[in-house]
Amino acid sequence: MKKENNLSRRDFLKNSALMGAVGTLGAGAAATAALTSCGGGKTESNVLKPLKEAGTYYVPELTDMAIDGQELKAGVIGCGGRGSGAAINFLNAANGVTIVALGDVFQDRVEGLAKKLKDEKNIEIAADKCFVGLDAYKQVIDSGVDVVIIATPPLFRPEHFKYATEKGKHSFLEKPICVDPTGYRTIVATSKQATAKGLCVVTGTQRHHQRSYVESYKKIMEGTIGEITGGTVYWNQGMLWYKERQAGWSDCEWMIKDWVNWKWLSGDHIVEQHVHNIDVFTWFSGLKPVKAVAFGSRQRRLTGDQYDNFSVDFTMENGIHLHSMCRQIDGCATNVSEFIQGTKGSWDSSTMEIKDLAGNVVWKYDGEAEKANFKQTDPYTLEHANWITHIRSKKPIAQAEETAVSNMAAIMGRESAYTGAETTWDAMTASTIDYTPKDLNLGKMDMSTFVVQVPGKPVEKK
Secondary structure, three states, X not given: OXXXXXXXXXXXXXXXXXXXXXXXXXXXXXXXXXXXXXXXOOOHHHOOOOXXXXXXXXXXXXXXXXXXXXXEEEEEEOOOHHHHHXXXXXXXXXXXXXXXXXXXXXXXXXXXXXXXXXXXXXXXXXXHHEEEOOOHHHHHHOOOOOEEEEOOXXXXXXXXXXXXXXXXXXXXXXXXXXXXXXXXXXXXXXXXXXXXXXXXXXXXXXXXXXXXXXXXXXXXXXXXXXXXXXXXXXXXXXXXXXXXXXXXXOXXXXXXXXXHHOHHHHOOHHHHXXXXXXXXXXXXXXXXXXXXXXXXXXXXXXXOOOOOEEEEEEEEOOOOEEEEEEXXXXXXXXXXXXXXXXXXXXXXXXXXXXXXXXOOEEEEEOHHHHHHXXXXXXXXXXXXXXXXXXXXXXXXXXXXXXXXXXXXXXXXXXXXXXXXXXXXXXXXXXXXXXXXOOOOOOOOOOHHHOOOOOOOOOOOOO
């Protein structure tokens, strides 16, 4: 078996997004003013016109830990690397929380997380609370838990979220939360049901809980860069891990163990990974794309059936454009960042700075102040702290529907690249595309259906 690449996707994101980020969102207005670096006083000529009035947009309270309150018992669905990480994030985010049930397709994954919880947190998972198989998610949800952490391969997340909501459970959904239009519609409908039931749903788009991004969002909402006129978003890095097929592995077992390389499971890397960057633009702008034209290809990938590079031109609702670029190929230029242009200036996440049109820095995020004023600076833990605070405060939060917008944008870009055609929001949200294999089972599957897409049509011979 090919040894996995040592570069963790989460570590890469953390290092890239935090590198050079300087500043914090304080506990109040005075703390924020003390922890950020801004330009001089306002004059009549530079008085800012806010994009949104304060109080009309959501800003999380990013405290080191969740507020104390009711004890919460969690179940983890998907016990691989991300599920294991999310489990520890959850336990570090609050007092009075525990994990009581685990579920995964594979026994070794359940046993691995159970051992990790015992070794690191002294939490013993009862044998009758460990579930294995494609239906393990139902058993976890039905085991008496209060909340669920859903971290299975992305294809499965809409149905798992739907069942959890039907059973009245609060959900943490790792991103992406869907891989196709069918899953998108399930997510949106389920999110509305969760809201009607007063449930709290937070997604793994952790930049929404990263203080540098939240404070940047506030500055842009205050009008610091003026009206947003466009942007570029990137996730260019080396190749991710992969697993070569081993003797004795069934078709489905191999694909699930190698899931980041198969488009039916991951949605392709534009959906599975680059959605983070697209999400920053849809979040900051409040816009969704109306159409997308894209291209992409497969140059170096060794397993699976998906591409390793994409470039997308999105046209947003008000006519402005977003350029999206992502690549997973060793030996190429890397860049994981977002850039947003406005009528008065621009914001760049790679430096966490806002510049005016002359290139002068008018605001810079102060990361040293964050370290001095907060004990917890990990956004993966802060998203769980905020989720738990909402549950204990009985203040519903519904991030799934918002995250579905950026997921659908990524799906639009992917399908345009695959086909060579322009895609539209209206057509894609109504599309019957469903990536779930018709013969899904843990044994033999029709592998001839998993092919690399080729856009357009062949050259006609004369």
